[in-house]
Amino acid sequence: MRALRILLIVVVVLAGVFVAVDRAAVYFAESQAADRVVVSGARIGSTDVSIKGFPFLTQVAGSELDEVDVKITGIEATAGGRTLRISSMDAELYRVRLTDGFSGATAARASGTAVISYADLTEAASDGVAVEYGGNGKVKVTGTVGILGRTLSRSVLSTVTLVDGHTVRVHADKVPGEGIPGLEGLVREKTDFEREVGKLPNGLKLERIQPTAAGLEISVTGTDVRLAG
Secondary structure, eight states: OHHHHHHHHHHHHHHHHHHHHHHHHHHHHHHHHHHHOOOTTSEEEEEEEEEOSSOHHHHHHTTEEEEEEEEEEEEEOEETTEEOOEEEEEEEEEEEEEETTTTEEEEEEEEEEEEEOHHHHHHHSOTTOEEEEEETTEEEEEEEEEETTEEEEEEEEEEEEEETTTEEEEEESOOOOTTOTTHHHHHHHHHOEEEEOOOOSTTEEEEEEEEETTEEEEEEEEEEEEEEO
16 A cells, blocks of 8 residues: 555656656747748737647647647738738637757647737828727728818717728728818828738638727638748
């Protein structure tokens, strides 16, 4: 009985050591992975990586991780002379294959959400235009125009759509003309616009867009998503 008790104690101690080593390895790997996440053709701000699943060391031995969650804050790329910044993106990556001596990583599939804040959307709009949430899935766009020697400021509720999977289109539902010839056209020149979304990690694509109080939320999905290497 005494020998069995000692054996059990040893097993428990070894299990505790293995768990501690495994968690330490995860922490180190997450830190290294965050520094290696790249988005081709774009600048990125901060990156946070969380590796799921246990034990981690056996996943590494098989060169494939079950799930990796990635959060990127600030993805900036210029398209059409304008920069449309993705404020943040959260993605869940599944079956992440480790390659090139663990310096590369490619996920079999991924899903997540990208957010464009209204401050960043305003920055990408025409000069003198402000964009904010308008409620009920709409955005409120305000612009100033000059007509007949007068300066007029107008706000419109607009619908936001995703065009061809890579372009954000903002289009006013209705523009009050107030009987002034040409006013609607001038307002639309300011408030209606399209901006191409900047770069995403290779393999990710935009699926659906929805204005919310927090910003434009865009669903992203992908296969063979390459994060590093």
